[in-house]
Amino acid sequence: MRRTYKLHLIMPATGPHVYEYVESVTMPPLTLLTLASLTPPNYDIRILDEAIEPVRPGPCDLAAISLIYFTAARAYKLADWYRSRNIPVVMGGPHATLCPGEVAGHCDALAIGEADELWPAILRDFEQGRMSGVYRAESPPDLTRLPPLRYDVIDKTRYDVQNLVQTGRGCPVGCDFCAIPALSGRAARHKTVPQVIREIEDSMRLARGFWRRLVVFSDDNLVSDLRFARELFEALIPLRIWWASQCSIAIALNDSLLDLAVKSGCRGLFIGFETPNQAALDGVHKAYSAARFGEAICKLRARGVFLLGSFLFGLDGDTRDSFRATVEFSLKNRLDFVNYHIVSPAPGTPFFRKLESEGRLLHRRWEHYQENAVFRPSGMTADELQQGQIWAYREFFRAGNIIRRALAYWPSVFRMLLVFFESLRVRRKIFAGIRSKERFLARSPGNEIGP
Ligand code: SF4
Structure with missing residues (x-):
């Protein structure tokens, strides 16, 4: 039987919520739902979305964080928490793609580009204990081959x-x-x-x-x-x-x-x-x-x-x-x-x-x-x-x-x-x-x- 892993999929927010007015309507984190749909069944997935509540990191086997430039500082803090407990961290998203040199210093593996076709390979390497370095999408993924989104991994009623x-x-x-x-x-x-x-x-x-x-x-x-x-x-x-x-x-x-x-x-x-x-x-x-x-x-x-x-x-x-x-x-x-x-x-x-x-x-x-x-x-x-x-x-x-x-x-x-x-x-x-x-x-x- 395949081992079960605890996976945290994380979408950080801007941190101090100084500009909360731009977040006046909350929506499900599609990036995380897409990753969830590409994750094999032997992973126990927890979605941590700071659009609806502050992320409280906790024990798990692997953490994946999606970041954009204005959430980068918060993402790095969360990554530090996991890595200081020997929990490997994968980072992806717009900032990982556009500023890979900066992001690479804060994670164990970096996904550059749209990660849909990279994610299964990253998880395979993780299970074999050799996940590290850069995973780069050489071309944009074919969206017609994506599986249906996993809407069941979130409580939708918490979103506007x-x-x-x-x-x-x-x-x-x-x-x-x-x-x-x-x-x-x-x-x-x-x-x-x-x-x-x-x-x-x-x-x-x-x-x-x-x-x-x-x-x-x-x-x-x-x-x-x-x-x-x-x-x-x-x-x-x-x-x-x-x-x-x-x-x-x-x-x-x-x-x-x-x-x-x-x-x-x-x-x-x-x-x-x-x-x-x-x-x-x-x-x-x-x-x-x-x-x-x-x-x-x-x-x-x-x-x-x-x-x-x-x-x-x-x-x-x-x-x-x-x-x-x-x-x-x-x-x-x-x-x-x-x-x-x-x-x-x-x-x-x-x-x-x-x-x-x-x-x-x-x-x-x-x-x-x-x-x-x-x-x-x-x-x-x-x-x-x-x-x-x-x-x-x-x-x-x-x-x-x-x-x-x-x-x-x-x-x-x-x-x-x-x-x-x-x-x-x-x-x-x-x-x-x-x-x-x-x-x-x-x-x-x-x-x-x-x-
Ligand atoms: S590049 Fe396209 S998506 Fe971006 S603002 Fe212009 S029209 Fe909108």
């Missing part, structure tokens, strides 16, 4: 979104600030539509409560391949679900695709407009026409699709006026919800390399690289960038603006109440995050470098 499904990876666009092209390539790859449908059904079987019919697609752009998108939407119709996803505005500018999406259950979209400033869009090679944003939003609203617009502050081309212009754009177009991010120079991106070559990075303490001015912006000071983001959030979530957005849905009482109460929930989290950020900035000399 219970049904999270990924249909594909990779993005052909290549925005300068985004790490996806470096991590997953510029060719869109997909699972098969029957694979996706099976994952949705598996996931919904374990979901509970009113929102069990809500499915969120974690893809970076669900319509990166229009043929696949149409095939998927057709197959979703009989499931009678509500779904939401990140998408490019291409979905809103194609009437027949949008109608099919709505018919298949599309109720909410997350669109990264980034900025209404065309020069700033061009500067980061985001192939959008800002002049068409209003038209796209109108089409979505006319079909009753809730819209979360995401914006970046601090792009080259932004000035002190960009905050007001962005909030005015959001209010005028009646976006239901917004994310106002400070653009983050993710290692491995053209944006990071540009700032580095121009000597504009203030430091490399990755744990402060999320929602923080860690570089000298071109059109304002770093402190103005910090304060501008705070002002924009406060303005968008002012009580009067929330009421106006909700009343715009009259006579649909359901939609009015949904927007009103969800806005209050998000506002509570964001304002708590802002207070926390203001305390952090007050402690930080120059208001731009972490404590």
